[in-house]
Amino acid sequence: MLTSTTARLLLASRAASASVASAASAAMVGAGRRSVTTAAVAAATTSSSALTAQTAQSGRGSAPLLPAATSSRGVQTSAKTSMSAVEPNAEEEKEKQPFTELVRDFLDPGDFYKQVNKIGVDFFTGVPDSLLKDFCAYVTANTPSDHHVITANEGNAVALAAGHHLATGKSGLVYLQNSGLGNIVNPLMSLAVPEVYSIPMLLLIGWRGEPGKKDEPQHLVQGQATPGLLASLNIPFQVLPDFQEGAAKVLETARQYMEQNHGPYAILVRRQTFLPYKLKSDKGSFPLNREGALKLIVDTLSARDIVVGTTGMLSRELFEYRVAKKHGHEKDFLTVGSMGHASAIALGIALARPVRQVYCLDGDGALLMHMGTMATIGHSGVKNLKHIVINNGAHDSVGGQPTCALNGSLSITGVAQSSGYRFVETASEIDDIRAKLKLLHEAQGPALLEICVNRGGRKDLGRPTRSPVQNKHDFMDFVQSEY
Numbered sequence: 001m002l003t004s005t006t007a008r009l010l011l012a013s014r015a016a017s018a019s020v021a022s023a024a025s026a027a028m029v030g031a032g033r034r035s036v037t038t039a040a041v042a043a044a045t046t047s048s049s050a051l052t053a054q055t056a057q058s059g060r061g062s063a064p065l066l067p068a069a070t071s072s073r074g075v076q077t078s079a080k081t082s083m084s085a086v087e088p089n090a091e092e093e094k095e096k097q098p099f100t101e102l103v104r105d106f107l108d109p110g111d112f113y114k115q116v117n118k119i120g121v122d123f124f125t126g127v128p129d130s131l132l133k134d135f136c137a138y139v140t141a142n143t144p145s146d147h148h149v150i151t152a153n154e155g156n157a158v159a160l161a162a163g164h165h166l167a168t169g170k171s172g173l174v175y176l177q178n179s180g181l182g183n184i185v186n187p188l189m190s191l192a193v194p195e196v197y198s199i200p201m202l203l204l205i206g207w208r209g210e211p212g213k214k215d216e217p218q219h220l221v222q223g224q225a226t227p228g229l230l231a232s233l234n235i236p237f238q239v240l241p242d243f244q245e246g247a248a249k250v251l252e253t254a255r256q257y258m259e260q261n262h263g264p265y266a267i268l269v270r271r272q273t274f275l276p277y278k279l280k281s282d283k284g285s286f287p288l289n290r291e292g293a294l295k296l297i298v299d300t301l302s303a304r305d306i307v308v309g310t311t312g313m314l315s316r317e318l319f320e321y322r323v324a325k326k327h328g329h330e331k332d333f334l335t336v337g338s339m340g341h342a343s344a345i346a347l348g349i350a351l352a353r354p355v356r357q358v359y360c361l362d363g364d365g366a367l368l369m370h371m372g373t374m375a376t377i378g379h380s381g382v383k384n385l386k387h388i389v390i391n392n393g394a395h396d397s398v399g400g401q402p403t404c405a406l407n408g409s410l411s412i413t414g415v416a417q418s419s420g421y422r423f424v425e426t427a428s429e430i431d432d433i434r435a436k437l438k439l440l441h442e443a444q445g446p447a448l449l450e451i452c453v454n455r456g457g458r459k460d461l462g463r464p465t466r467s468p469v470q471n472k473h474d475f476m477d478f479v480q481s482e483y
């Protein structure tokens with residue numbers, strides 16, 4: 001049976017959740033662009049904090065929604081009602097039923113897609129995000145390719161949606177993780193906002209690190225700042241409700257705003273808003289996946305080599321492999337956030353420590369995100385930089401949506417060659433990878449090795465147990481040591 005304390009907690013949690021959406025919404029409906037006040041942000045974040053406080057008080061960590069129940073979409077939530085020693089009578093049986101208001105709701109990605117279409121938005125572009133992965137998968141599977149473009153970075157997506165508007169008069173939908181907010185600030189502020197070219201678009205933003213939710217340090221900082229960032233950009237926003245009628249209202253508000261104010265409107269998406277939708281995709285036919293290739297690489301490194309790992313699963317796999325090999329973690333800088341910048345970090349280190357070999361372990365999605373760095377590296381002529389791109393043709397860490405790097409139009413080795421890298425190779429078979437790693441080690445840089453692999457990784461992958469600052473201190477000692 002649910003205790004009354006638990007029930008009160010759950011009800012309060014729901015009320016707090018609802019007030020996040022309505023606080024933000026009330027601050028802007030009908031009041032136009034100037035209405036995005038810090039007060040609305042404060043209301044939104046305070047509601048979230050209230051939720052955290054209630055949760056903490058109950059001693060139940062960060063999972064405020066508890067009851068066993070089946071939602072209208074047949075999704076079962078987790079907790080069980082407690083057992084009674086005496087035979088249950090009819091009244092007790094009734095009490096064991098979950099309160100209807102405690103039933104967990106989810107949005108069906110297909111229903112939401114149709115609702116978005118209904119407000120006149122049928123063009124989609126963006127960079128995938130783990131919180132949006134089911135919606136992104138639905139878009140990928142159900143949208144013609146001239147109406148859906150996965151871009152190299154989020155700023156490109158804003159610009160693409162602007163181009164779509166210029167050509168059609170319609171608003172596009174730009175999807176992104178809130179980590180990508182930095183990438184969109186320039187094209188939003190100097191292109192899309194009403195004061196410049198006044199281009200409406202719908203921003204669908206995965207809210208990693210939402211206050212009160214457990215997440216990684218880099219996401220917690222961004223999550224806390226997200227409402228304030230949008231407010232200071234003067235972009236109105238609401239939280240996406242997890243039920244259809246609520247979602248319809250938010251979309252209608254967005255439509256009205258875009259129609260009246262001709263500017264971007266944002267919707268924040270919390271963790272577990274959508275029901276699952278899986279992409280049917282071929283994992284590939286290479287002998288290795290990312291983790292298999294990573295192990296081969298680590299096994300060929302020498303004790304003094306410096307490693308910079310890219311954002312996503314790769315750095316987590318690297319951390320775990322170092323544990324398995326009892327290596328310690330000081331050789332590796334884990335670029336946990338800052339997607340696409342691992343190679344520039346490696347370049348900074350390589351220039352400053354010319355006697356050490358610096359390996360950047362990159363992903364194809366991350367490489368694409370800031371591919372201009374390849375031209376900078378090639379031009380620098382830095383001899384000790386070894387750039388390895390593990391190419392699975394996907395944003396595997398956030399749901400496996402495709403990039404254009406494998407079986408597409410892009411040749412990573414071609415770009416490296418024309419950027420001025422002195423050594424450029426590609427490999428996919430195990431023996432060939434080993435041989436090319438040896439050549440890479442001996443080669444004068446800038447050098448690049450592309451390793452083509454299958455999508456997919458372990459489901460039980462852990463997270464680094466050392467904080468970013470601990471990682472930095474260990475790494476700086478290692479990089480600056482003369483041995």
Ligand SMILES: Cc1ncc(C[n+]2csc(CCOP(=O)(O)OP(=O)(O)O)c2C)c(N)n1
Pocket residue numbers: 127128129130177179180181183290310311312313314337338339362363364365366367392394395396397398403
């Ligand atoms: C600026 C920014 N946008 C989006 C993300 C979300 N994100 C984290 S990892 C990742 C995919 C990385 O793909 P890739 O480099 O190909 O590596 P893979 O996951 O396939 O190994 C994405 C999109 C992010 N962290 N930062």
